Amino acid sequence: MYELGVRRSREIDVQALADKLNRDNAVALTGAGISVASGLPLGNEVVQGIPLNEFFMLHTWEERPSQAFAAYRDILSGWRRATPNPAHQALADARIRIITQNIDGLHRDAGSQEVIELHGNLRELRCFQCDAVFASQLVWKDDVPSCPTCRAQLFPGFILEGDAVRHIARAVEWVAAAAYLVVIGTQLAMDPVRRLREIARERGADVIWVSAMAEEWVPTLFLPTR
Numbered sequence: 001m002y003e004l005g006v007r008r009s010r011e012i013d014v015q016a017l018a019d020k021l022n023r024d025n026a027v028a029l030t031g032a033g034i035s036v037a038s039g040l041p042l043g044n045e046v047v048q049g050i051p052l053n054e055f056f057m058l059h060t061w062e063e064r065p066s067q068a069f070a071a072y073r074d075i076l077s078g079w080r081r082a083t084p085n086p087a088h089q090a091l092a093d094a095r096i097r098i099i100t101q102n103i104d105g106l107h108r109d110a111g112s113q114e115v116i117e118l119h120g121n122l123r124e125l126r127c128f129q130c131d132a133v134f135a136s137q138l139v140w141k142d143d144v145p146s147c148p149t150c151r152a153q154l155f156p157g158f159i160l161e162g163d164a165v166r167h168i169a170r171a172v173e174w175v176a177a178a179a180y181l182v183v184i185g186t187q188l189a190m191d192p193v194r195r196l197r198e199i200a201r202e203r204g205a206d207v208i209w210v211s212a213m214a215e216e217w218v219p220t221l222f223l224p225t226r
């Protein structure tokens with residue numbers, strides 16, 4: 001494993017690595033650390049009276065939907081001002097496939113086409129009744145938006161505590177086929193994402209870990225695909 005961060009864990013020839021990585025052999029696995037330079041709020045804030053951890057719990061949305069959606073609108077407005085940073089952009093320009101734990105949608109904003117959002121997306125709304133997904137604009141119409149199809153209350157498009165991550169089977173497929181797994185801005189502390197790194201190792205893939213300063217390291221690792 002190679003580590004690129006504030007300090008390097010050992011001497012790494014970054015240029016030699018960059019020459020090897022491309023869209024056919026590398027998959028990126030990203031977490032909150034890649035979006036820090038985009039100015040996204042992280043951590044233990046309270047929005048509209050709702051602590052961020054409760055924002056991700058189903059009972060908040062069932063018991064206090066109007067307050068939960070007020071917080072949602074606040075967070076959505078803040079996040080809409082965030083733009084992709086050079087790390088998101090480099091991955092998009094190199095057309096690297098991305099598996100992300102982030103719900104900020106910045107990989108898609110940067111132009112990446114092949115993105116697995118394991119935790120869903122803040123900018124989508126979901127109907128539990130008919131399983132349809134809608135754009136977040138519906139929250140500006142009603143205090144608590146309802147499904148245009150079946151009228152049931154909508155819920156946020158990101159996964160709530162206790163939900164299974166999405167598309168994990170496809171993520172496993174991508175990782176199993178990759179020669180390089182580039183882990184960016186995440187510790188992969190929890191299953192099932194921790195399992196993805198194990199799969200890469202079992203398959204003999206090289207794991208490259210960008211633990212800090214993603215906006216500087218990632219553009220040096222990935223060259224644009226012409």
Ligand SMILES: [Zn+2]
Binds near residue numbers: 128129132147148149
């Ligand atoms: Zn519905």
